[in-house]
Amino acid sequence: MVQLWVSPGACSLLPHILLNEINADFELVIVDIVKELGFPEKYKEINPKKRLPILILDDGTVITETVAISTKISQMAPDHHLLGSDDLEIVRSYEWFNWLSGTFHERGFGSFFGPHRFADDEIAFDPIRRSSYAFIEQCFSDVEERLTGVYAVGNAFTAVDVFLYVIYRWGHMLRLDMKGAYPKYTKLVLEVTKRAAVSKTVEKEGIPLIEDNRADGADLQKYKP
Structure with a gap:
């Protein structure tokens, strides 16, 4: 099981949707950077850049940056062609x-x-x-x-x-x-x-489907x- 760290409605919404799109088994950690007034200092050791999203693989490997994480998720389910078919x-x-x-x-x-x-x-x-x-x-x-x-x-x-x-x-x-x-x-x-992956994701993050109200x-x- 992988672990994904997100903040509701932020760019981390992308990998969250992708994990649901491939029906991955994952643990979700929600850190609301709006309510926290930024990335909490107590999590700095996990990502020294103090940014979300964060993907932690089952062997403990930490991956940061939205595009890199999305690439890894695509590799987890190549049959979904998340980055294209050729x-x-x-x-x-x-x-x-x-x-x-x-x-x-x-x-x-x-x-x-x-x-x-x-x-x-x-x-x-x-x-x-x-x-x-x-x-x-x-x-x-x-x-x-x-x-x-x-x-x-x-x-x-x-x-x-x-x-x-x-x-x-x-x-x-x-x-x-x-x-x-x-x-x-x-x-x-x-x-x-x-x-379905989109509606499931926004419901989990507690955000509107389209109209961002932050x-x-x-x-x-x-x-x-």
């Missing part, structure tokens, strides 16, 4: 993964919700958030433009679709008009949410350029 589709999956994790997630949402990681002076925080808000909107538009079919890679469901679903949920935190502005993206997300009460649209 070599080119696998390459395309990593092309999406690198951009979604390193650019959209980190440069966009990472800087918006964690401006302190990019500047020491609090005076710079609001300008960073305004810049990040515009960058996030551009990234959503880039996804919309790039999608050509029901799924992101080839003609079948992959882990990329789940990652896109996870980030789509975050758009609701910024009160973006996701359905109106991004119809192709919305179509993909609605297809993903039909899967920022309820916060006036985040004030950062809209």
Whole structure:
């Protein structure tokens, strides 16, 4: 049995869904980094980077980083073709993964919700958030433009679709008009949410299926350029 550490609604939602998708036998550890105000110091020995998700294999091996963990889960059930059904589709999956994790997630949402990681002076925080808000909107538009079919890679469901679903949920935190502005993206997300693994996962994490409510009460649209 493997062990997966997650925070509700965060990027760790991706590997959580994938484990349920392959019907894996796993133990779930939930650490709410919103309520904890970050990664608890007491768990630093497990992941010195103080980030989630964390996957611990049955032999004690610790794997960190969302894409690496998703790759391992794909290897656990190769017949599910979570990264694609041929070599080119696998390459395309990593092309999406690198951009979604390193650019959209980190440069966009990472800087918006964690401006302190990019500047020491609090005076710079609001300008960073305004810049990040515009960058996030551009990234959503880039996804919309790039999608050509029901799924992101080839003609079948992959882990990329789940990652896109996870980030789509975050758009609701910024009160973006996701359905109106991004119809192709919305179509993909609605297809993903039909899967039993998705409904099972969000129920376990105690979060809405689509409308991420973690920022309820916060006036985040004030950062809209």
